[in-house]
Amino acid sequence: MQRQNKTAQRTDISTLESVALAATRSAAVASHPWVGRNDKKAADAAATEAMRQVLADAPGRGVVVIGEGEKDEAPMLFNGETVGNGLGGPDFDIAVDPLEGTSFCAKNLPGSMATIAFAESGTMWSPGPGFYMDKIVVPPQAKGAVDLADPPERTLGKVAEALGKQVGELRVVIMDKPRHQDLIKRVLKAGAAVHTPAEGDVGGSLEVLLPTGSADLLLGIGGTPEGVMTAAAVRALGGDMLGRLAPQREEEADAIRAAGMDVDRIYVRDELVGGDALFAATGVTGGALLSEPRESGGTVLAESLLVSRGEVRRVSHTTFGSMLRMAS
Known part of the structure; x- marks a missing residue:
């Protein structure tokens, strides 16, 4: 059923853009070592844990209204899970699939990516037992x-x-x-x-x-x-x-x-989704929408897409290190 928004003031969900991008980037980089290894659950688990770690430090308090995994017993950020540090930020709803296209990842086919969406607290529809x-x-x-x-x-x-x-x-x-x-x-x-x-x-x-x-x-x-x-x-x-x-x-x-x-x-x-919302994705195996993470000169490069406030932005992330070390 549709949950009711208990907050009197509207949330500026755009303040969470950097969190969304960090969450999908971390999930994409963590799952990338599993590309082409024919192990969907291991890739999904790596993406989920990396995303969970980022969300734990998010400002404010988020509730996972709907997470991927229940319908196929995959690793998941579970429905009702609370994330965030509770400090200096808004309450917000989360819908998440840490690894969209697990079969694409397992088979090294284009189209796999890490995805997340945030919305104002109480404004995301919960489908209950509907998968x-x-x-x-x-x-x-x-x-x-x-x-x-x-x-x-x-x-x-x-x-x-x-x-x-x-x-x-x-x-x-x-x-x-x-x-x-x-x-x-x-x-x-x-x-x-x-x-x-x-x-x-x-x-x-x-x-x-x-x-x-x-x-x-x-x-x-x-x-x-x-x-x-x-x-x-x-x-x-x-x-x-x-x-x-x-x-x-x-x-x-x-x-x-x-x-x-x-x-x-x-x-x-x-x-x-009844309130202001944003969506972010980072490429895992590449494709028409997003390129896959890659290493170059001691850095990891990843490409993300951010949809927020009526705009679409492509974001390139550069981080020092190796994907294998980051995923370990």
Whole structure:
């Protein structure tokens, strides 16, 4: 259910930009030695612990509203975990995936990155026992044009009209999962092009949202942690998003119903993240969005993306040392 904001004053979440960047950079550098070693859990554990150490020293007090890991028993920053030193900073909500694209990392494929989102305290939606959600993400030009209840063909038409394009010019991101076989067929039959990454719907959503991105919308079912983080980026950039819980197993559906939640309810962007928010990511295996960390002349170089206050910034980090020493 949506938690209520108990603070009387609004939080300037932008004061946490440096913390977000430090958290994702540390996670990316810590997980990088595991690239190509076919050990997803070890890479995820390294990223999680490195991020946890940074967040422990964050000013103020943060609560992990939603963390990656419960649905697949991976290492995680757990739901309800409190971080921060409690001094000189705001209360804030956190959504986190220390290693987005664990399979990409394990197989040394492009697209893996460390990700985190912060929002004003009490403004992030908590999906409770729901691990998966159906999503639509569109850029600012198509805000208000979509409805998750529409068939995909109608959605494509609405987005094309909003963007001043023909349906045949649209490029749609849909993860390459068995559950999406029919959706992909229908989108292709309607005339749009489809990009089908094996995983990584946060990265796919960024391709939709960023001015330099190569996609027009994202459709399909992905994780709820990724959904909330995406909503933070969508809100910060003025795009639009709709989400609906989509349990993939009967026990998940039973748990959602037992929690008093409605699997048919469609959540709008501002219900997913209702306050000021920011999003940060650092590349792990490189790709179109971010380069991977690398060593040069006794320094470690990493590239990050920060989405905050309606702006997108690319940040290069240079730190003395070796990735292997930093990760040990």
